[in-house]
Amino acid sequence: MIECPSCGRRQTPRLSCEQCNAPLGAELDCFAALGLPQKLTIDLLALERLYHALGYRVHPDRFAAANAKARDASLRATALLTRSYRTLKDPVARGLYWLERKGQKLAENNKQVPPDLAELVFDVQEQLAELTVDRSDELEATVTARRAEVEHALSDAQQNLAHNFASWDGGRGDEQRLVADLKNILSRIAYLRTLLRDVERALENTNAA
Amino acid sequence: MGRILGIDLGTTQSLIATMNDGAPGVIKDPDTGRGLLPSVVAIAPDGEVEVGARAIELEPHLTVEKDGRVSAIGFAGGEFGAVIRSVKRYMGLGGDEVAPEDRVRYTFADLSGPVMRFRVGSRVFTPPQISAEILRALKARAERALGEKVERVVITVPAYFNDGQRQATKDAGRLAGLEVVRLVNEPTAASLAYGLGKMAEGIVAVYDFGGGTFDISILSIKEGIFEVLATNGDTHLGGDDIDRAVADWLLAELPESVKTDRHVWNSARIVAEDAKQRLSDIAETEVVIELPGHTIRKSLSRAALEKFAEPLITRTIKRSEMALSDAKLKPAAIDAVVLVGGSTRMPYVRDQVRALFGRPPLCSIDPEEVVALGAAVQAGVLMGTQGDLLLLDVVPLSLGIETMGGVMERLIHRNTTIPTSIAENFTTAVDNQTHVDIHVLQGERELAKDCRSLARFKLGPIEPQPAGLPRIEVTFLIDANGILSVTARDERTGREHSIDVKPSYGLTDDEIERMLEEAIDLGDQDLEQRLLITARNDAEQILGALHKQLGEWASLLEGGERERIEEGVERLERARNEADRELIATLVEELNELTTPFAERIMDRAIKDALEKKSVDDLS
Numbered sequence: 001m002i003e004c005p006s007c008g009r010r011q012t013p014r015l016s017c018e019q020c021n022a023p024l025g026a027e028l029d030c031f032a033a034l035g036l037p038q039k040l041t042i043d044l045l046a047l048e049r050l051y052h053a054l055g056y057r058v059h060p061d062r063f064a065a066a067n068a069k070a071r072d073a074s075l076r077a078t079a080l081l082t083r084s085y086r087t088l089k090d091p092v093a094r095g096l097y098w099l100e101r102k103g104q105k106l107a108e109n110n111k112q113v114p115p116d117l118a119e120l121v122f123d124v125q126e127q128l129a130e131l132t133v134d135r136s137d138e139l140e141a142t143v144t145a146r147r148a149e150v151e152h153a154l155s156d157a158q159q160n161l162a163h164n165f166a167s168w169d170g171g172r173g174d175e176q177r178l179v180a181d182l183k184n185i186l187s188r189i190a191y192l193r194t195l196l197r198d199v200e201r202a203l204e205n206t207n208a209a
Numbered sequence: 210m211g212r213i214l215g216i217d218l219g220t221t222q223s224l225i226a227t228m229n230d231g232a233p234g235v236i237k238d239p240d241t242g243r244g245l246l247p248s249v250v251a252i253a254p255d256g257e258v259e260v261g262a263r264a265i266e267l268e269p270h271l272t273v274e275k276d277g278r279v280s281a282i283g284f285a286g287g288e289f290g291a292v293i294r295s296v297k298r299y300m301g302l303g304g305d306e307v308a309p310e311d312r313v314r315y316t317f318a319d320l321s322g323p324v325m326r327f328r329v330g331s332r333v334f335t336p337p338q339i340s341a342e343i344l345r346a347l348k349a350r351a352e353r354a355l356g357e358k359v360e361r362v363v364i365t366v367p368a369y370f371n372d373g374q375r376q377a378t379k380d381a382g383r384l385a386g387l388e389v390v391r392l393v394n395e396p397t398a399a400s401l402a403y404g405l406g407k408m409a410e411g412i413v414a415v416y417d418f419g420g421g422t423f424d425i426s427i428l429s430i431k432e433g434i435f436e437v438l439a440t441n442g443d444t445h446l447g448g449d450d451i452d453r454a455v456a457d458w459l460l461a462e463l464p465e466s467v468k469t470d471r472h473v474w475n476s477a478r479i480v481a482e483d484a485k486q487r488l489s490d491i492a493e494t495e496v497v498i499e500l501p502g503h504t505i506r507k508s509l510s511r512a513a514l515e516k517f518a519e520p521l522i523t524r525t526i527k528r529s530e531m532a533l534s535d536a537k538l539k540p541a542a543i544d545a546v547v548l549v550g551g552s553t554r555m556p557y558v559r560d561q562v563r564a565l566f567g568r569p570p571l572c573s574i575d576p577e578e579v580v581a582l583g584a585a586v587q588a589g590v591l592m593g594t595q596g597d598l599l600l601l602d603v604v605p606l607s608l609g610i611e612t613m614g615g616v617m618e619r620l621i622h623r624n625t626t627i628p629t630s631i632a633e634n635f636t637t638a639v640d641n642q643t644h645v646d647i648h649v650l651q652g653e654r655e656l657a658k659d660c661r662s663l664a665r666f667k668l669g670p671i672e673p674q675p676a677g678l679p680r681i682e683v684t685f686l687i688d689a690n691g692i693l694s695v696t697a698r699d700e701r702t703g704r705e706h707s708i709d710v711k712p713s714y715g716l717t718d719d720e721i722e723r724m725l726e727e728a729i730d731l732g733d734q735d736l737e738q739r740l741l742i743t744a745r746n747d748a749e750q751i752l753g754a755l756h757k758q759l760g761e762w763a764s765l766l767e768g769g770e771r772e773r774i775e776e777g778v779e780r781l782e783r784a785r786n787e788a789d790r791e792l793i794a795t796l797v798e799e800l801n802e803l804t805t806p807f808a809e810r811i812m813d814r815a816i817k818d819a820l821e822k823k824s825v826d827d828l829s
Contacts, residue, residue, distance in 0.1 A: 052434045052599075055434060055599055055601065056433075056434075059599055059689075060628065061590050061599060061689070062593075064391070064591040065593070075688060075689075078628045078689075079628045079629050079630040082625075082627070083629060083630070086625070086626065
């Protein structure tokens with residue numbers, strides 16, 4: 001139970017008081033901070049609307065004249081709100097956060113390129129290296145085509161992520177398998193994002209030169 | 210809650226604004242009718258301070274003596290103090306951080322400490338103290354215009370100001386007797402002024418090129434929420450730098466010794482600024498600077514000015530592209546571009562901004578007033594009168610700690626929405642270690658030595674335990690002003706840990722307290738000085754009158770009266786050379802009383818004489 005620093009009402013921890021809406025300054029997980037159920041599938045537009053509405057409610061700008069306790073609660077509630085929104089807004093950050101809450105980490109598994117991606121990553125890196133010396137239109141066209149390939153793979157991985165999220169939400173499947181899947185997908189996305197960024201940079205440099 | 214005002218504390222100009230019936234307005238000086246206060250502070254060796262246009266008048270300027278020597282004329286009566294412009298360039302800097310080009314402009318006390326200091330005569334001043342004078346002048350102006358006390362303000366700062374520069378701005382407010390309720394980033398404030406009920410929802414880029422700083426901010430405006438997506442900038446890049454380039458060219462043919470003379474340089478810079486402003490309206494102008502036995506007369510075209518400005522503007526465009534990239538947006542995604550700052554009056558700047566974003570920029574609100582107006586809007590939000598607006602700004606620079614091998618580990622990334630916090634666990638590296646040292650850094654570089662040191666914290670005392678066992682959770686919190694605070698908690702006991710904070714730069718609380726006390730002492734001293742001068746003037750007056758009367762009207766004196774009066778005169782003459790103003794006042798009073806009968810007799814006689822003369826005149 002936590003006491004509201006503005007009206008004194010005792011209640012279970014939440015972002016803002018059930019009675020007077022003032023921020024409580026409680027420590028909450030990202031879902032609870034936004035008043036969301038513990039589900040991985042999130043409608044981004046609704047999330048943004050929620051973020052804005054709660055921002056109006058708890059932001060320090062609304063408590064400039066309040067007592068020190070209420071101001072402090074407002075500061076902590078807003079820091080929690082912005083952090084939670086940032087985490088949940090990006091599906092990858094959301095997935096990583098979920099793994100973390102399951103006591104899992106991506107780091108150890110992430111050192112190796114996912115096997116089925118190895119060929120693509122290797123080929124593209126080689127062509128990018130070539131592109132720094134050979135700026136022929138032909139090579140540029142090849143790399144541009146490669147970009148589409150990477151984008152496609154990324155979009156596939158993102159769809160897989162959405163499926164994985166739905167499985168968690170539906171309580172389908174064995175948790176150990178879901179964790180392994182999630183790790184696999186997140187590591188793929190991390191690789192593909194880096195690769196895509198490298199390709200875009202290389203193409204931009206070629207265009208600028 | 211009382212009124213909160215908005216202040217734009219600019220490099221070259223400062224303004225104060227307030228909300229009136231839901232609309233922001235700049236408060237004008239009741240005497241001059243001017244809204245802009247030049248950010249210029251003159252300090253005489255005796256500590257007397259002038260701000261704004263009056264300070265500019267005191268600025269040393271060059272004159273040529275009859276023998277051909279050049280001399281600088283400043284404060285009347287000999288040795289002049291300092292006239293400080295662009296103090297904002299020095300805010301929050303340690304001595305070693307002052308840019309080379311900023312080192313030649315003034316005399317400094319020492320450039321090794323955590324705060325750079327100006328030397329004026331035998332006294333030293335920190336940048337927050339100088340800025341406080343500007344704030345005091347704005348406060349006084351607003352109080353006269355509004356007829357009420359001004360105590361609470363919002364002050365704008367460049368979005369790219371680091372923690373130390375923000376803290377220094379807050380310190381300046383405190384030294385001026387103001388409560389700084391909020392620091393707001395200048396480009397964000399500008400977007401508020403534009404957005405107030407007028408701007409449709411969408412993505413806005415604010416290009417803010419002022420006298421000394423450059424900022425670019427990309428915002429999303431939706432449901433009344435002004436959310437900054439990314440910001441970038443350079444706190445040492447502004448119109449000042451264009452003036453400097455032009456001044457260099459003006460003085461190019463002169464020997465180095467003359468060029469680097471502070472007064473020659475300052476005169477050239479002022480002339481350059483003037484020419485730059487003229488060239489916004491005309492294509493070519495003549496630039497003249499008078500030197501001993503030598504007048505420099507050069508013609509400057511707009512095209513030539515643009516050549517000087519080009520490398521600087523290119524830097525602003527690069528920074529703008531970086532902000533777009535951080536916001537993950539292409540220039541075409543921007544719905545509106547807003548121009549802020551006096552330097553955006555240059556047609557060349559407008560052309561470059563238009564070229565980058567592919568659309569004409571907005572400048573319907575005076576670019577020199579828009580930031581102050583936005584600050585007033587934010588003050589309205591804080592007063593609760595603008596309930597339909599909310600600003601969500603970001604931290605401009607990443608924040609982290611130094612880890613093994615001198616590497617910077619980022620804890621809070623740049624462009625993270627504020628307020629924000631992050632908790633990090635720390636433990637000991639060796640058995641029975643009782644303290645953990647934490648070095649907090651700000652910046653984007655990989656190595657700690659390349660980032661700016663914010664502070665060093667000493668955690669502890671920790672109970673002696675085997676290495677790695679203690680768990681101390683340290684929370685780094687950046688508030689809505691973009692200023693960091695740190696708390697620590699023992700994970701096992703849940704107890705709050707004490708933290709010994711050593712800010713790497715800036716003033717400590719004790720130093721600020723001392724400055725406040727000194728200011729109050731000086732205030733009393735100033736008053737005492739004025740009262741003494743008044744008392745001495747009174748003494749002069751009565752002594753002068755008596756000297757005359759004792760000579761002219763000696764026949765009216767009664768027995769022993771002359772002796773008694775002369776004794777009083779002698780005592781007052783001795784006392785008026787002393788600094789005891791109360792003694793002087795008492796003796797003046799006594800002498801006044803003593804001579805009243807004599808004075809009355811004189812008056813009588815004078816009237817009689819006048820009447821007699823009149824009757825004589827009538828007879829003739």
